[in-house]
Amino acid sequence: MLPILAGLLLCASVVLRPAPASAQASDNEKGALELVDPDVFRACGDPRNLPFSNDKGEGFENKLAELFAAKLGKKLSYTYFPQATGFVRMTLGSYRCDIIMGFPQGDDQAQLTVPYYRTTYALIFKPGSGLEDVTAISDPKLRDKRIGIVAKTPPSTNMAINGLLAHAKSYPLFIDTRSDSSAQAMIDDLARGEIDCGILWGPMAGYYARQANPPMTVVPLTKETTGPQMTYRIGMAVRAADQEWKRTLNRLIMENQTEINKLLISYNIPILDEANMPITSETLAKRP
Structure with a gap:
């Protein structure tokens, strides 16, 4: 994901929970030689970066790691390191984990x-703000709005293209998550009326919108025609040499996609199909 800290901090490891002994990984498992310990699902994440992960195991990435460890019959361990410059090198690249x-x-x-x-x-705002049908930053309804934006993220370029920075409030991209959260600061300003709406990375927008009291409205910005890419596919990262490990994870993802979707939806993450249509509990229920 995009880096959210300004510097490198010390990492810490914690073993969360073992899988049943009867389900432990076998010594001849394909790809076992690629892993430091084939009996342990060794994941890396940020210690304070909800909704993705935290050192209490409360993020959806934590829960997904638990699911995959159980499916493979492995124990689960986590190495935590802030997502700053050097995150990949200091975690996956240093063999402190086998997966991001x-x-x-x-x-x-x-x-x-x-x-x-x-x-x-995604655009986030209080209910009743009249922005429910906005699907692009170029929408004229945003021209006179005070918009919160995290600096140097792709939407800031689109805002500049559309002349929306004059009334914008900027929040820092590089922060120390031990003591700060740009997303939470934006939500607080929105609740106080200091800004009219905000633009956040979809998972953070969905998660923080539901935490607000009352909950806020989230609209994915799916109609951008200019500026940088705004929509991304998210997978899991492994080392370049770990081909069998990647194949194992690919199989797990494909076999458990419905369960993964339900997990993401439970965190209010806005997920899209290839036609940019929302995947929701309702759409999942209609699938055969």
Whole structure:
């Protein structure tokens, strides 16, 4: 994912829970030689970056790691390290883990599995703001709005193209998540009326919107025709040499996609199909 800290901090490891002994990985498992410990699902994540992960195991990436460890009959261990410059090198590249649970397609720092969800940046606002049908930053309804935006993220370029920065409030991209959260600061300003709406990375928009009291409205920005890419496929990252491990994870993703979708929806993550239509509990229920 995009880096959210300004510096490198010390990492910490914690073993969460073992799988039943009867389900432990066998010594002759395909790809076992690629892993430091074939009996342990060794994941890396940020220690304070909900809804993705935290050191209490509360994020959806934590829960997905638990699911995959159980499916493979492995124990689960987590190494936590802030997502800053050098995150991949200091975690996956240093063999402190064998998988990063969330990684955008197109990032060449690591080898990616097949994607397990697709999402986009989203507009977030209080109910009744009259912005429910906005699907692009170019919408005229945004011209006079005070918009919160995280600096140097793709939507900031689209806002500049559309002349929306004059009334914008910027929040820092590079922060120390031990003491700060740009997403939470934006939500707080929105609740106080200091801004009219905000633009956040979809998973953060969905998660923080539901945490607000009352909950806020989230609209995925799916109709952008100019500026940088706004919609991304997210997979899992492994080392370039770990081909069998990647195949194992690909199989798990494809076999458990419905369960993965339900997990993401439970965190209010806006997920999209290839036609940019929302995947919801209702649409999943209609599938055969």
